[in-house]
Amino acid sequence: xxxxxxxxxxxxxxxxxxxxxxHAVGNLHVFxxxxxxxxxxxxxxxxxxxxxGLPANIVEEYILxxxxxxxxxxxxxxxxxxxxxxxxxxxxxxxxxISGLMLLTFMTIHLFQFRFGDT
Numbered sequence: 001x002x003x004x005x006x007x008x009x010x011x012x013x014x015x016x017x018x019x020x021x022x023h024a025v026g027n028l029h030v031f032x033x034x035x036x037x038x039x040x041x042x043x044x045x046x047x048x049x050x051x052x053g054l055p056a057n058i059v060e061e062y063i064l065x066x067x068x069x070x071x072x073x074x075x076x077x078x079x080x081x082x083x084x085x086x087x088x089x090x091x092x093x094x095x096x097x098i099s100g101l102m103l104l105t106f107m108t109i110h111l112f113q114f115r116f117g118d119t
Contacts (some may be wrong), residue, residue, distance in 0.1 A: 009077065019063055025077040067107070074100055 029040040044057065056064070078097040 006077070008072055009070060012073075015066050016063070016070065022117050067104075071100070071104060 026040055029037045044059075075097065078094065
């Protein structure tokens with residue numbers, strides 16, 4: 001059962017922000033040269049243990065699960081809140097949903113370009 005619990009959204013948001021910070025710091029390896037950056041990439045290739053038989057490592061699976069849960073619970077929360085807030089705030093009640101969908105679109109394009117793109 002999906003509830004529109006704000007605490008669950010906060011926890012997954014903190015995890016995703018932590019991932020973005022770690023991802024950004026890892027990308028700073030590009031300034032240390034190609035060997036160091038390739039070593040950073042090789043670290044994640046060696047981290048290829050997976051519990052579900054998917055062509056992804058456990059970190060990618062956990063982030064995917066967190067993103068999917070965050071999106072679904074956020075959309076459900078927006079839908080539930082929209083019914084009460086649309087009368088008082090108009091379209092301002094949908095700002096989080098719209099910005100979240102824009103961010104999800106960017107993340108999808110980014111993932112397909114860098115994770116699944118041609119090298």
